Amino acid sequence: MHIKSVEFAGAIGQIGQAAPASIAGLPQVAFSGRSNVGKSSLINRALGRTRTPIARVSQQPGKTQEINFYHVKADWGEFCLVDLPGYGYAKVPQALRERWPQLIHGFFSTAKEMAGVVQLVDIRHGPTADDLRAIDYFADAEMPVLFALTKVDKLKASQRASAIRTITEELQVDAEQVIPFSAISGEGRDELLQTLAALLSQREEEMG
Ligand SMILES: Nc1nc2c(ncn2[C@@H]2O[C@H](COP(=O)(O)OP(=O)(O)OP(=O)(O)O)[C@@H](O)[C@H]2O)c(=O)[nH]1
Ligand SMILES: [Mg+2]
Structure with missing residues (x-):
């Protein structure tokens, strides 16, 4: 997949708030992961925006509890990339942490265009x-889930294969659902984009 353009389309900051009108009818894919897992870096790398980052990188991890929407134009069509708030940051007050499932549920219960979720680990x-817990939630919502294993460049070649195998077993998923990724080297980018294009265009066909 070749990315032609990316535009910020708006955000959901309140539980139950509607998604931006401009992305209505576009197939969507959401990105989920704990704070600091490398979500912004993966999104920027996947969209080819490493020099001019588009995914907001906050100075205070975990503080941005918003769902951000990006309108992406690719060679095969258009879609909406949904950046979910990171979770699991220890310094975030409990009240804010309890907001995550409510915000996510409010959105997913109405997101009929959702093709699937990329869960970062x-x-x-x-x-x-x-x-x-997040993975269970998406399974309950019957969302197809892909897994991106981030920061693969931090492991030695000798450690990689066994880490991938162990995590795939822990997640109880097929090997094809697991994509090792590095925002530094770009490893995994092509495979991720190819898989997403297939998922998104299938969803678009289903929507008619
Ligand atoms: N070596 C390496 N470092 C990475 C990679 N991806 C992200 N990082 C680093 O990990 C830290 C967190 O990356 P972010 O992309 O900001 O992570 P995030 O999940 O968006 O974090 P929050 O938005 O704060 O929740 C930064 O210091 C990144 O430079 C990677 O693939 N390899
Ligand atoms: Mg981020």
């Missing part, structure tokens, strides 16, 4: 308890 640590 740090390849060095594997899924956290919070990751497993």
Whole structure:
């Protein structure tokens, strides 16, 4: 997939708030992960925006509890990339942490254009308890989930294969659903975009 343009389309900051009108009818894909897992870096790399980042990188991790929407034009068509707020940041007050499931549920219960979720997991640590909770939520919502194992460049070649195998087993998913990724080297970008294009165009066809 070749990315032609990316535009910020708006945000949901309040529980139950509607998604921006400008992205109505576009197939969507959401990105989920704990704070600091490398979500902004992956999105910027995937969209080819490493020099002029588009995904907002906040100075205070975990403080931005918003769902951000990006309108992407690619060679095969248009879609909406949905950047979900990061979770699991220890310094965020409990009240704010309890907001995450409410915000996500409010949005997903109305997101009829959603094609699937890319769940990010740090390849060095594997899924956290919070990751497993998020994954359970998406499974309950019957969302197809792809896994991006981030920061793969931080592992030695000798550690990689076993880390991928262990995490795939822990997640109880097929190997094809798991994509090792590095925002530094760009490894995994083509595979991720190719898989997303297939998922999104299938959803678009289903929507008619
Ligand atoms: N080596 C390496 N570092 C990475 C990679 N991806 C992200 N990082 C680093 O990890 C830190 C967090 O990256 P972000 O992309 O801001 O993570 P995030 O998940 O968006 O974090 P929040 O928005 O604060 O929740 C930064 O210091 C990045 O430079 C990667 O693929 N490899
Ligand atoms: Mg971020």
